[in-house]
Amino acid sequence: MKKHDVPQDNSKTYQGQNKLVYAVDERGHYEGVKSSGWEVESFATQMAVDDLNEQTNEALAQAQRGDVSPLAYHMLARRFDIPTLAGASGFFQWQIKRHLRPAVFAKLSDNKLNRYCDTLKISREALLTLPSQ
Template sequence: MKKDDVPQDNSKSYQGQNKLLYAVDDSGHYQGVKSSGWEIESFATQLAVDDLNEQTAQALEQALRGEISPLAYHMLARRFDIATLAGASGFFQWQIKRHLRPAIFAKLSDKNINRYCDTLKISRDALLSLPSQ
């Protein structure tokens, strides 16, 4: 992309910030250029955020019905998936999948609950409960 073609669409997802992109200047060299956003990128970002919000709402409903543990809701509400939560918490993915089952989650030790609290940056009471709809 040429330096003069870098999008400046004032994307609301940038929240007034700029993003550094690299573009080719007139002499053919790469140069850093600030961009205020790109309409297409903003649209794709909004679709992804809407999808994450939908997944979080579904997890809350399932957790309120007792089909999955509160961990599933809190994980998604803080934009983690099983792989990223495993990497951040030190649990294996298979362990987290087990902890998403209410009966297993209810038996977790204080040490394991605290690991989740530290990783998700929430209190013990918050992790063990769910917000009301």
């Protein structure tokens, strides 16, 4: 992309900020250029955020029904999925999948709960409960 072609669509997803992108200058060298957004990127980002919000709401409903543990909701509410939570917490993915089962989650040790609290940056009380909607 040429330097003068860098989109400046004032994307609402940037919240008034600029993003550094690289474009080719007149001499054919890459140069950092600020962009205020691109309409297509903004649309794709908004669709992804909407999808994440839908997944989070579904996890909340499932947790309220007792189908999954509160961890399922809190994980998604903080934009983690199983692989990223595993990487951040030190648990294996198969362990996290087990911890999503209410009966297993209810028996987790203090140490394991504290690891989740530290990773998700929430209190123990918050981890063990669900918002009322």
